[in-house]
Amino acid sequence: MRVHICAVGRLRSGPEAALIDDYTKRFDRTGRALGLGPLSVTQVEDKKGGGMEAEAALLERAIPGGSLICTMDERGAVLTSPEFADQLGRWRDAGRQDVTFLIGGADGLSPDLRARADFSLSFGKMVWPHMLARAMLSEQLYRAASILAKSPYHRV
Numbered sequence: 056m057r058v059h060i061c062a063v064g065r066l067r068s069g070p071e072a073a074l075i076d077d078y079t080k081r082f083d084r085t086g087r088a089l090g091l092g093p094l095s096v097t098q099v100e101d102k103k104g105g106g107m108e109a110e111a112a113l114l115e116r117a118i119p120g121g122s123l124i125c126t127m128d129e130r131g132a133v134l135t136s137p138e139f140a141d142q143l144g145r146w147r148d149a150g151r152q153d154v155t156f157l158i159g160g161a162d163g164l165s166p167d168l169r170a171r172a173d174f175s176l177s178f179g180k181m182v183w184p185h186m187l188a189r190a191m192l193s194e195q196l197y198r199a200a201s202i203l204a205k206s207p208y209h210r211v
């Protein structure tokens with residue numbers, strides 16, 4: 056099952072970009088034997104100031120056809136890391152080819168996009184900057200793969 060992060064905003068370098076790069080490589084390495092990956096990160100940017108709706112149109116275009124859609128949203132479901140790993144495993148076992156995680160910009164994801172989602176995942180009720188949300192998600196994906204692989208990275 057291919058995993059995609061589609062996110063608003065360009066991140067070219069800096070600590071978050073380095074973390075995302077590192078966790079993407081680790082996820083791909085660990086996930087290969089589990090039928091998970093590769094992980095791709097697509098960044099979209101609306102330079103015309105069209106706001107949430109324009110960003111939603113760009114995100115829509117970046118979602119692979121037939122993909123399961125999971126929005127990242129503080130109002131979504133709060134899962135433990137093992138629960139998130141189980142959820143990924145269930146999507147994979149159900150034969151899903153692609154799962155796409157959507158991360159909004161400063162104004163968040165449009166209501167239409169949120170309504171279209173198959174699942175909505177929260178990192179808690181606090182709002183995080185979108186660049187951090189991206190790095191946190193890539194780490195949780197690697198952690199989930201490690202849990203499914205029964206490797207010792209995740210310790211309770």
Ligand SMILES: C[S@@+](CC[C@H](N)C(=O)[O-])C[C@H]1O[C@@H](n2cnc3c(N)ncnc32)[C@H](O)[C@@H]1O
Nearest residue numbers: 127128129158159163164177178181182183185
């Ligand atoms: C700065 S936040 C935007 C917050 C905005 N109030 C909203 O209505 O979504 C940018 C993006 O980061 C992600 N994000 C921020 N905090 C989050 C959280 N606690 N859980 C999941 N995703 C979060 C979401 O995808 C959000 O659209």
